Amino acid sequence: MQNQEYSVGLDIGTTKIVAIVGRRNAHGKIEVMGVGKAKSLGVHKGIVNNISQTINSIKAAVAEAQASAGVPIHKVTVGIAGKHIRSLQHSDYIMREHPDQYITEKDIEALKEQVKKLVMLPGEEIIHVLPQEYKVDSEGEIHEPVGMHGKRLEANFHVVVGQMGSIRNIARCVKEAGLEMEALTLEPLASSEAVLTKEEKEAGVAIIDIGGGTTDIAIFKDNIIRHTCVIPYGGGIITDDIKEGCSIIEKHAEQLKVKFGSSLPDMEKESTFVTIPGLHGRQDKEISLKTLAQIVGARVEEILEMVNTELKAYGAFEQKKKLIAGIVLTGGGSNLKNLRLLANYTTGFDSRIGFANEYIVNDKNQYLKGPEFATAIGLLMESLKIRDKKSYTTEVENTAEATESTPAEMVSDNGQETVSNEETGESNAERKRKGLTFGQSLMEKVKKFFEEVE
Numbered sequence: 228m229q230n231q232e233y234s235v236g237l238d239i240g241t242t243k244i245v246a247i248v249g250r251r252n253a254h255g256k257i258e259v260m261g262v263g264k265a266k267s268l269g270v271h272k273g274i275v276n277n278i279s280q281t282i283n284s285i286k287a288a289v290a291e292a293q294a295s296a297g298v299p300i301h302k303v304t305v306g307i308a309g310k311h312i313r314s315l316q317h318s319d320y321i322m323r324e325h326p327d328q329y330i331t332e333k334d335i336e337a338l339k340e341q342v343k344k345l346v347m348l349p350g351e352e353i354i355h356v357l358p359q360e361y362k363v364d365s366e367g368e369i370h371e372p373v374g375m376h377g378k379r380l381e382a383n384f385h386v387v388v389g390q391m392g393s394i395r396n397i398a399r400c401v402k403e404a405g406l407e408m409e410a411l412t413l414e415p416l417a418s419s420e421a422v423l424t425k426e427e428k429e430a431g432v433a434i435i436d437i438g439g440g441t442t443d444i445a446i447f448k449d450n451i452i453r454h455t456c457v458i459p460y461g462g463g464i465i466t467d468d469i470k471e472g473c474s475i476i477e478k479h480a481e482q483l484k485v486k487f488g489s490s491l492p493d494m495e496k497e498s499t500f501v502t503i504p505g506l507h508g509r510q511d512k513e514i515s516l517k518t519l520a521q522i523v524g525a526r527v528e529e530i531l532e533m534v535n536t537e538l539k540a541y542g543a544f545e546q547k548k549k550l551i552a553g554i555v556l557t558g559g560g561s562n563l564k565n566l567r568l569l570a571n572y573t574t575g576f577d578s579r580i581g582f583a584n585e586y587i588v589n590d591k592n593q594y595l596k597g598p599e600f601a602t603a604i605g606l607l608m609e610s611l612k613i614r615d616k617k618s619y620t621t622e623v624e625n626t627a628e629a630t631e632s633t634p635a636e637m638v639s640d641n642g643q644e645t646v647s648n649e650e651t652g653e654s655n656a657e658r659k660r661k662g663l664t665f666g667q668s669l670m671e672k673v674k675k676f677f678e679e680v681e
Contacts, residue, residue: 233296235248235303236607237606241273261296262295263289273441302408308414342384413445419447421605435554443456485562
C-alpha cells in the first residue's frame with residue numbers, strides 16, 4: 228500500500244535529518260502528509276562518521292514523520308553528498324541488434340548499463356549515469372531518441388562517482404533503522420528538482436545549496452545537467468569561526484549567526500552590540516555586529532570564491548555556456564542576511580533565493596518554505612517519480628500480457644474473420660521479437676509467398 232499511495236524523502240544532513248511523507252493530488256501537485264526532523268549527531272561534512280548516532284537520528288526523524296502523517300514508513304529515497312563526490316564526462320555507444328525496430332527505453336537502459344561498467348579508481352562507485360545528448364547513427368544533438376530508428380545509439384553522459392565506503396555506510400544506517408532504500412540521489416540534483424524552473428534550466432543556471440557541512444553545486448544549460456560538485460564547507464564552519472573569533476560556546480555562536488549574522492560588514496554599524504550571557508556566573512559578553520559580520524563575511528566570501536572556481540571550470544563565463552538565469556541559492560546557509568548581494572558581487576551573476584514550497588499545495592503555515600527543506604522536498608519528488616515510473620511499467624506489462632493471452636483467431640470490427648497464427652505459421656512471441664504487429668507479420672508472409680512463386 229505504501230508503494231501505491233505515498234512516497235518518502237529522507238535527507239541525512241550534517242546538522243539535521245528530515246523525513247517528508249507526501250503524495251500527488253489529482254492535479255499533479257504534491258500534498259505533504261507529514262514531516263519529521265531530528266538533530267543529526269553522527270554526520271560530518273555530509274559523511275557518516277558515527278553509525279549508531281546516525282541510526283538513532285534517522286529513527287527519531289522517521290518516527291515523527293510517521294506520527295504526523297499517520298502512515299507507516301517502509302521505503303525511502305535518500306540523499307548523498309560529501310567531499311568524496313566527483314563527476315566526469317563520458318561518451319559511449321551500443322550497436323542495436325534490430326535497427327528496423329524503433330528505439331525504446333530498454334535500449335537507453337542497455338547503454339546506461341554499459342557506462343556503469345566503467346573502471347573507477349579503487350574504492351569508488353558510480354552513483355548516477357545522466358544522459359546529456361544522444362546521437363543516432365550520424366544524427367546528433369538529439370534529446371529524446373525513443374521512437375527513432377537507427378543501428379548505432381550513442382550518448383554523452385554526466386557520471387557522478389562517490390566513495391564506496393561512504394555509500395555503504397549510508398545504506399547500512401538506513402537498513403538498521405528498519406527502512407528499505409528505494410534510491411540514492413545526489414543532493415544538489417534533488418534540490419534542483421525542488422527549486423529550479425524548466426525555463427531556468429533551459430537558459431542556464433547554477434544551484435548553490437549551502438548546507439551545514441557542505442556546499443553542493445549543480446549547473447544546468449539547455450535543460451541538461453552539465454556539472455556537479457561538492458565543496459566541503461557549509462554553515463557549520465561559519466559557526467565554528469564565530470565560536471573561535473568571539474570566544475563563545477557553539478550554541479551561542481549558532482544563535483548569533485542565525486539571528487544577527489550578515490555577509491556584508493560594510494552594511495553593519497560599529498555602535499550596535501548584542502549581549503551574550505556569561506557562563507556560570509561570569510560576566511555577560513558584548514559583541515559588535517560589525518565584528519560578527521566581518522567573521523561571517525570572510526568565510527562566506529571564501530566559499531563563494533570556491534563556487535566561482537567551479538563556475539569557471541564549467542566555462543560559465545564563455546558566451547556559449549553563459550548562465551542566463553544566473554544563480555539560485557538554497558539550503559539553510561542561504562538564510563544569511565545580504566548573502567544574495569555578496570553572491571552577485573563575487574560571481575558577477577544575478578542570484579535569487581530558492582524556496583522549496585513551489586510544488587507543495589498544503590503548506591498553509593509556510594513551514595516548508597525555508598530553503599533548508601529544499602533537499603528533502605526534492606528527494607520526495609524523486610521518490611514520487613520512481614513510483615510513477617513503476618506504476619507505468621506495470622501498466623504496460625499488464626497490457627502486453629493481456630494482448631499475449633488474446634485468442635489467435637480474432638474477428639475484426641467489420642465482422643470479417645482475420646487469419647489465425649496457425650495460417651501464418653508464426654507465434655505471438657516471434658512477432659513480438661521482430662517488433663511486428665499482426666498485420667505486418669501477415670504482410671511479410673504474403674511477400675514471402677510471392678517471392679517463392681516467382
